[in-house]
Amino acid sequence: MPDRTAASMSAPGVAAERPAGPHIAHSRLDNGMEVVVIPDRRAPVVTHMVWYRNGSADDPPLKSGIAHFLEHLMFKGTKNHPQGEFSQLVADLGGQENAFTSYDYTSYFQRVPREHLATVMHYEADRMTNLVLTDEVVAPERDVVLEERRMRTDSDPAAELSEAVQAALFAHHPYGTPIIGWGHEIETLGRDDALAYYQRFYTPENAILVVAGDVEPYDVEHLARDTYGKIPARGAPPVRARPQEPPSRAHRLVSLSDAKVEQPSYERVYVVPSVRTAEPGESEALEVMTHLLGGGQTSRLYKTLVLERKIAVAAGAYYMGSSLDATRLWLYGVPAHDVSLEQFDTAVDEVVADFLANPPSAKEFERAKTRLVADAVYAQDSQVALARWYGAALATGESIEEVSGWTTRVEAVSVDDVLAVARKWLDKRRAVTGFLLPEAAA
Numbered sequence: 001m002p003d004r005t006a007a008s009m010s011a012p013g014v015a016a017e018r019p020a021g022p023h024i025a026h027s028r029l030d031n032g033m034e035v036v037v038i039p040d041r042r043a044p045v046v047t048h049m050v051w052y053r054n055g056s057a058d059d060p061p062l063k064s065g066i067a068h069f070l071e072h073l074m075f076k077g078t079k080n081h082p083q084g085e086f087s088q089l090v091a092d093l094g095g096q097e098n099a100f101t102s103y104d105y106t107s108y109f110q111r112v113p114r115e116h117l118a119t120v121m122h123y124e125a126d127r128m129t130n131l132v133l134t135d136e137v138v139a140p141e142r143d144v145v146l147e148e149r150r151m152r153t154d155s156d157p158a159a160e161l162s163e164a165v166q167a168a169l170f171a172h173h174p175y176g177t178p179i180i181g182w183g184h185e186i187e188t189l190g191r192d193d194a195l196a197y198y199q200r201f202y203t204p205e206n207a208i209l210v211v212a213g214d215v216e217p218y219d220v221e222h223l224a225r226d227t228y229g230k231i232p233a234r235g236a237p238p239v240r241a242r243p244q245e246p247p248s249r250a251h252r253l254v255s256l257s258d259a260k261v262e263q264p265s266y267e268r269v270y271v272v273p274s275v276r277t278a279e280p281g282e283s284e285a286l287e288v289m290t291h292l293l294g295g296g297q298t299s300r301l302y303k304t305l306v307l308e309r310k311i312a313v314a315a316g317a318y319y320m321g322s323s324l325d326a327t328r329l330w331l332y333g334v335p336a337h338d339v340s341l342e343q344f345d346t347a348v349d350e351v352v353a354d355f356l357a358n359p360p361s362a363k364e365f366e367r368a369k370t371r372l373v374a375d376a377v378y379a380q381d382s383q384v385a386l387a388r389w390y391g392a393a394l395a396t397g398e399s400i401e402e403v404s405g406w407t408t409r410v411e412a413v414s415v416d417d418v419l420a421v422a423r424k425w426l427d428k429r430r431a432v433t434g435f436l437l438p439e440a441a442a
Helices: 066-073 085-092 114-129 135-154 157-169 191-201 217-226 282-294 300-308 341-357 362-381 383-395 400-404 406-411 415-425
Strands: 025-028 034-039 045-052 096-101 106-113 207-213 252-258 265-272 312-319 327-335 431-438
Touching: 025 217, 034 217, 034 383, 045 114, 045 383, 066 096, 066 106, 066 135, 066 191, 085 096, 085 114, 106 114, 106 383, 114 207, 114 217, 135 157, 135 191, 157 252, 157 265, 157 431, 207 383, 265 341, 282 300, 282 312, 282 327, 282 341, 282 362, 282 406, 282 415, 300 312, 300 327, 300 341, 327 341, 341 415, 341 431, 362 383, 362 406, 383 400, 400 406
Parallel strands: 034 207, 252 431
Antiparallel strands: 025 034, 045 106, 045 207, 096 106, 265 327, 265 431, 312 327
């Protein structure tokens, strides 16, 4: 079944590792579809992924949620294979399947024994071009998505706050609209909307095939030509022209109180450059800076607020580097009992100011870089993780070389680089702060 967590790829607090990069084979079919092969011969299995260069930020005006809705509908059957046949086949093979929608891409994947790669490629190529949708199929699935929104967002105060913070942070850019969509717009989505979106974006020239596992690049490329390569190109890929956010000149506070909240929490989100939009070296410096500020128990936020001052029970930071446009950097935490969120906010300001006034020591700095590089190297043990990293990178405008060279660029970051990005981007006027409170504290 598809992954019903629309925003699973963008939650703060998840480690921002990147692979150092094994040997990668990269080619392109005559119809424009990219093919990436990541050999991994430790087990006789393959991970097969198809990435489309469209996500919720490409939803048409007044049709928020259509990218995620179509992800659901892609499991409803084709002209050649009825609903459920593909999923049942993967299950019978002892494999796994899933799908996810992000702001910038949508992906479908299967993990199966290597000898069945051709079969899943056939089925996935079929639903790239032969999807069948009827009102009888579309309407019930729209209700499923609406219920998903009610369960995951409308009944969860933390999710509601995050949604409100993003909307304030990106008032013009579509990153301010939730991946799953606004409820009142989801209600209007129908068959024609889904088919129009499908026909625009689900084309070979807008797609990337990533196969990781016990395979030879030549064999994968041959199979790709025999399946995906038979799909005619429809022209140039869609132009992803999005309204851009003007520079922010005022700090904004979003406060939400709810009876379901038992423990207050805090987040501050800055608009910062992504890997794609940053100046050379800037994104890597932001990665290192974020780790120094909030990457674990040795970070400045945790040491100062949790261990030394004891005004928090949790504190950290997260930078979401992979993004087609400008992205986000979070500072977050949970204050200790009897510590107000206003006091916590002031304390965060003090930690940031101290970081600028007292740069990390050589030991502190090298430890942060070593940890980031080690995490990236260790992460190569995961075949699925490698496939996802390379797919997400290509879908957001990065190259194979940029992903593979990430650790080298991190190692080249200096203390001066870190301080420069901190001074430039940790400006509170660029940020939105979110307070989550129990209802009694309103």
